[in-house]
Amino acid sequence: MVEKSQQRLILRSRPWGLWLTGLICCLGAAVPIWFAARYELVCRHEVRVVDSRCRWMRSGATGVQITQIPLPRLQGVEIIEQWRSGRGRRYLVYQVHLQTTGGSIAFGEFTSDRQSREAIAERIRRFLQQPQHPPLRLVEDNHWWGFLILVFGWGLGLPLILIGAKVLVLVFDKAAGVVSLQYSSLLKTEKKTFPWHDVKDVVVQISRGNKGRLLARLALELQNGRVIPLRFYYSSDVRGAQALQATIRAFREHS
Structure with missing residues (x-):
């Protein structure tokens, strides 16, 4: 009153x-921007095995991370599974992990599309098994969904305010x-x-x-x-x- x-x-x-x-x-809507990232993996077989290596990079709003992995230390690749819940149901999500002598390194985000993760893992396995394999370059850019959520959230929130x-x-x-x-x-x-x-x-x-x-x-x-x-x-x-x-x-x- x-x-x-x-x-x-x-x-x-x-x-x-x-x-x-x-x-x-x-x-x-601005939160996903901090988690959306671009992943890049570049691997090469060199004449000397000791010089062969993979370069892993993750870039996002929080900065850029780069890890050089000598191929002798790269022991393999695995698909990690996790259970998630949403809309009253449980479902599995999958992520590719590089297994090294120093630990596990994730490539890409979790997704419910197991087939896409199997395809990435298979490409890495073929590269590791074939010393004459040409250089391998894998890129996964997840920035788009962060910006999509931002546009959608601001499209609702700003007119409301x-x-x-x-x-x-x-x-x-x-x-x-x-x-x-x-x-x-x-x-x-x-x-x-x-x-x-x-x-x-x-x-x-x-x-x-x-x-x-x-x-x-x-x-x-x-x-x-x-x-x-x-x-x-x-x-x-x-x-x-x-x-x-x-x-x-x-x-x-x-x-």
Whole structure:
């Protein structure tokens, strides 16, 4: 509540939920950029076996990692499996690992496409088994999905913050004989005005959300039967909506 007097009642509602949702969309969409990376593996057989080696590189937002692996230390390649959960089901994902005398080095990200990982592992095995094999170069660039998620998240979050999330100022003015609604976003302001006697009542509209949870929003009921919701979305604050309804009705009854 902003102002309450004998002649005027002013209520202000800020869309904290939409602001938070938009912010989460923007920040959450930026997270994958930090994990998306480009992998490159270049291997060569040299005249002297001791000079034969592989060059592994991972580049991403966190920097560039480079590891030189002498071929005598490269013992083989394996496909690592992991169980993941999503959308109510469990599934396997796969990743190629280079096995060296100093430990395991991952090439590429985990994916549910086992066939693609088997193809990469087979190419590496053939190179290791054939000393006359031409140089091997493998590249996997995963930056695209990070940018795709970023564009999608910002495409939802920014319009929500800049346009969709609007501060509502609701004014009941007895002296002027009007009821006005003013919606202000960061980029736009809209105002609707109704004659005092055209507004019959303020009602609480009830809906059921997930798992049967009650949701509510306020609406103006006009004399011609038209109902105008003050918000396009429902809120879980049912008691708060009912309390505002009681405040508005009490003010109007004393007109």
